[in-house]
Amino acid sequence: MNSKILKKLNGNMPDFIKLLAKNIIRKKLIENRVFLEQYEELMKFEKLSDYEKKEIQFHKLKKSLCYAYENTKYYKNTFDTIGFNPxxxxDISEMKLLPQIDKKEIFDRYDEFISSEKMDFYCSSTGGSTGKEMIIPLDKDSIYREKAFIYHCWSKLGYDYKKSRLATFRGMDFAGKIQKYNPLYNEVILSPVRINNYEIREYxxxxxxxxxxxxxxxxxAIYSFCKVLKENNxxxxxNxxxxxxxxxxxxxxxxTFIEQYFxxxxxxxxxHTERAVFAEEGFDKCYKFNELYGFTEIDTDDSGSSRIICxxxxxxxxxxxxxITDDVVKEECEGFKIYGHRQKEVLIGKHGEEVSITSLEINDKVLTQIRFYQYVQKERGKFIFNIVPEKHISDEDIKLIKKLLDKKLINTFEYTIEVVDRVILSSRGKFSTIVQCIK
Incomplete structure (x- = not known):
């Protein structure tokens, strides 16, 4: 059964049929040869020395460059033009000789990036900072390899791909229900947008x-679920x-609240959808890029902002x-902190200033009175700061929040603070700290 048929069947089957066929569907993933080989490689890789890891990464990098040269028009022409022989x-330092690419470059020369090799593949889409959908063709094997990386990462907390089960809060078409069963990933998917006092017992x-x-x-969504559970005792x-x-x-x-609750x-x-980078969070809350997944560079521009090149x-x-991704990174501890999208997660000042989400983070005990806060911007130099309080927020707390914001914004913006019942979510139920309406 090829990957497209498997995903389509899993997505369209009625739940009662999925329950009957759950073991067969799940085995199509976890007994797949490519998945098992990748998982085994990850297990062995983590036991190697740093030198051995770098050697393997370089071999995979060189192999990827040669493949791209042989099978895509873009890289064949680019390498020949600059005189680069993969x-x-x-040495890995030779990567600096190659040009960087972004989503605009891919949009403009889309067909030139696609491999001429015939293979089973399916298409996924991403919007990202351009706001324009880009279709990414993904080869069949990458589906299984990707899942091996995720399951290996989760194994740090005891996840066992052979038997562990998930309750997942994410957006999808629930056809009017609040749940959907997914045997391929051994999970029940729950709506992130209907978590309230009236429906919590159904969850x-x-x-x-x-x-x-x-x-x-x-x-x-997980935070909302925990809060409503606690409020209803x-x-x-x-377990x-x-x-x-x-x-x-x-x-x-x-x-912290979620960890304490559970x-x-x-x-x-x-x-990301493009399958070019994978970073795992450690217990120190910093990310490290997986060297088996790809080769990652961190580039710092003149403004001091760092970006991921993968x-x-x-x-x-x-x-x-x-x-080039559109995510901001900062080197900390033994790895990196990764902060959202460079372009989406910004407020635009009255003179065109871009104020990033990292510059707007509020760290104060007043946040214990707030369930969610969200910046909504519809015009330059102005925004609405929406607050969903835990129960009641006092005028003194509002004044303190204003003081904290004023310190960060330094007269760059006019704003109002509004207490609301709920924050704005995307059509798939995702939360963003900044809702940017300026195109």
Missing amino acids: YEMK VKIIEKFRPNFIHGYPS IILST IKGVFFISETVDEIKR NCKSLAFYG TGFLNKKMPLIRF
């Missing part, structure tokens, strides 16, 4: 019946061993070399 590459009923070992999904009888975050930047105050640790990983090893259908 077969004679001797609990579903989770208690499925008995997941781990919680997985958007941090904002509901204690899950299911949760760990929490895995996806898609959103993790707020440390909310993370009495377990949490982890996140960083990746070359992926997984996806042969559209190989990307020195691809």
Whole structure:
């Protein structure tokens, strides 16, 4: 069964049929040869010395460059133009000779990036900072390899791909329901947008019946779930061993609350649709880039802002070399902190200033009175600061928040503070600290 048929069947089957066929569907992933080989390689790789890891990474990098040269028009022409011979590459420093590419370059010369090799593949899409959808063809094997990297990362908290179950909070088409069963990933998917006092017991009923070992999904949705459980004095009888975050930047105050509520640790990983980079969060909350997944460079521009430049090893259908992401990184501890998107997560000042999300972070005890806060911008130099309070927020707390904001903004913006019942979520239920309406 090829990858496109498997994904389509898993997505379109009625739940009662999925339940009957769950073992067959799951085995298509976890007994797949490519998945098993990749997982085994990851297990062996972590035991190697740093020197051995670098040697393997260089070999994979060189192999990827040669493949791109042989199978794509863009890299054949580019390498020939600059006189770069991938077969004679001797040192990783030679990567600096190659041009960087961004999404605009891919849009403009899209067909030239696609491999001429015939293979089974499917298409995924990404919007990113351009706001324009880009279709990414992904080869079949990259699906299985990607999942091996994720499961290996999760194994730090005891996840066992052979038997562990997930309760996942993420957006999808629920056809009017609040749940959808997904046997391919051994999970029950729950709507992130209907977590409230009226429906919370239905969520609990579903989770208690499925008995997941781990919680997985958007941090904002998991946090809301924990808060509503606590407000209603509901204690899950299911033992949760760990929490895995996806898609959103993790707020440390909310993370602490979630970990304390479930009495377990949490982890996140960083990746993107293009399959060119994968970073794993350590227990120190810093990320390290996986050297088996790709080759990652950190480039700091004149403003002091650092960005990720990545070359992926997984996806042969559209190989990307020195691809610039739109995410901000900062070197800390023994790794990096990764902060959202460079262009989406900014406020625009009255004179065109771009103020990043990292510059707007508020760290103060007043946040214990706030469930969520969100910046909504519709015109330059102005924004609305929406607050969803825990229960009640005093005028003194509002004044303190204003004082904190004024310190950070230094007269760059006019703004109002509004107390609201809920924050704005995307159509898929994702939360963003900044809702940017300026195109």
